[in-house]
Amino acid sequence: MMARAALLPVALLLCLALAGGANAARKSTAGFYELKNKKGDFSIKVTNWGAALVSAIVPDGKGNLADVVLGYDTVAEYANGSASFGATVGRVANRIANARFVLDGKTYHLLRNDGNNTIHGGPKGFGKVIWTVKEHVSHGDSPYITFYYHSLDGEQGFPGALDVYVKYQLSRPYDLSIRMNVTARNKATPVNLANHAYWNLAGHGSGDVLKHELQMFASHYTPVDGSMIPTGEVAPVAGTMYDFGRRIPVGTNMKIVPGGGGGYDMNYAVDGQHGQQNAMRPVARVRDPKSGRAFELWANQPGVQFYTASWLINEKGKAGKVYGQYGALCLETQAYPDAVNHPNFPSSIVRPGQVYKHDMVFRFSYQATYDA
Template sequence: MRRCSVVAIFNWPPMARCQLVLLLLLCIAGAVLASGADGRKPIGVYELKKGNFSVKVTNLGAILMSVVLPDSKGNLADVVLGKTPSPNTLTILLTSDQWPAASRNGYPGAGSSSTAKSTTCTETTAGNTLHSGGRQFVKSIWEVKEYVCGGDSPYITLYHYSFDGEQGFPGAVDVYVTYRLSSPYTLGVHMNATALDKATPVNLLSHTYWNLGGHGSGDVLGHTLKLFASRHLVLDKELLPSSGRVEPVAGTPLDFRTPTPIGARIRQASGGQVVGYDANFIVDGEGMRPVAVARDGASGRALELWANQATVQVYTANWLNNTKGKDGKVYNQYAGFTLETMGYVDAVNHPEFPSQTLRPGQKYKHDMVLKFSF
């Protein structure tokens, strides 16, 4: 089993360090190491590669930085939107709302505080806890527990200790995220958490922005999307399930039960304060099951998502506007889409929803499998 080396650069002069970072990010193999924001842990970029299929991950926020695979003609492209590292540091890697394991409670929770079995957790954003606010998991430097960059099933496992009171949530939690490649063109994302000493809500998610034509190739309105979801959670203007209502998608712009272009009814969709999708769907069935199939006709690339979570949030990058991305690309509205599987939104404030609260010693398990084809 081949282990992967890391190049240390944190003692180099700033200009030389910057040039080397940008150069190494273009290389096929290896990992880049920079000094950690907390002065203790290193920040790295780690590549997993299997033939002409590769991904890059950073332990800053456990972020999925890129997914490179061929199209129907064999042309390689990166299908994940992102941001080039800033000139002097690796601490700004992606658009501010893009991460795979956002926080203990990845989606908004209503109110200035919420409770987990009478244990109050004070939250830090005005009105709700979008991705939990405050010291988000995405701003934390995760520990690399294992890293195997090649072989039949390359993988990386990252660990974060969330202390009692972090982001205002009660109790300490051990959190692990594993990214693993397998054949053919399959990426597994496995998120696990254990509550150590107090009851606390946990609802991890992946917030990767996809464009199967290649990041920066334009909008995704022509992508077709099929969702294995016949119901949706009714969200208010703040994108919260304040009414607790679940309604059928039939006869609405949210009906993707058969493959439908994302742009076909997007003008009738309400994604908060702008036009676009930002909707939560109840996935049909239970356990590990199909969630969505997205396809780009121009490139021939398709993404099939399986997961074991109750809901999926579909978002169409409604707020991107002349946003500078990686490789000199510019992202505008609808430049990507997300498929964020998770438990019920704001379950801590809705006893009618399945609970997302872990008891001490209880384990949370979130598995996603993304199968690419072309």
């Protein structure tokens, strides 16, 4: 049996005032926690501020270890940052048009934090609160940590109380699983959690990811309007700049992707979603050709947001690194954005007594590389 690790933060504590709101009195401190495999060449750090992934250290083809997740050194930086590095975002990830929706004949008005829209659950969504650490096994064959958050009825304008659990776990050989379970207590409500990790397989702060190779198991996407709100169409990617049906460098079509300096920020409809409900399906493969590091992402959600950190501009991160535009990519498995306002999209509504389950697995690997 593995000894259960002490539930003490290994970094800075935050005061009650930083948490704010009705939940502050119940969750007074935030810190960092580590999970490490027996071999010692695979580990992650997480924080209960936003139930966020802080780091992931994995080997390359030569056995060199690197941290492949962008993030901050302190909890205070997570609390004050705007990039949602590694956070569990919700209660509804992505955007809700005009910060409103109608459910069972009642109109709900949310807090706006993206122009006229709501994004990632509002200005104080799940990525901006302190979670309770329920369990923490830091070493062994399958180390894990479980975070818990109780979301109140009316929080950020959403109806109904929720019990929310997020579990990070390592398994052999280099698998990171994230499991999200949510129970609706007293009212129907939309639920759509996502993990907002920024990945750079060459190592955080190592430059852009335009040469990373990407394959998406998604033959359709959901086009958006000028406010990044889905039009309601589910369109084929074939023949468009959104087609990653075969593995190609991320930057291949970057110059023709619309929007400011270019870059991707689009929801893809994962193939195979019309099969068994909540079945795990392949979502994407990513590989850095220089280091040989790669991962394959599997999940059970209908969509995945592909984002190339277009708005990441000179952000000071861990160990003095400065993160620039395209310095990472995000693959956020999710429900379709604004699903509450599009009846033709897969439903994101969870009713009292129902359990929302969102599972994902990042399966890291590496290939031997040789200097030219």
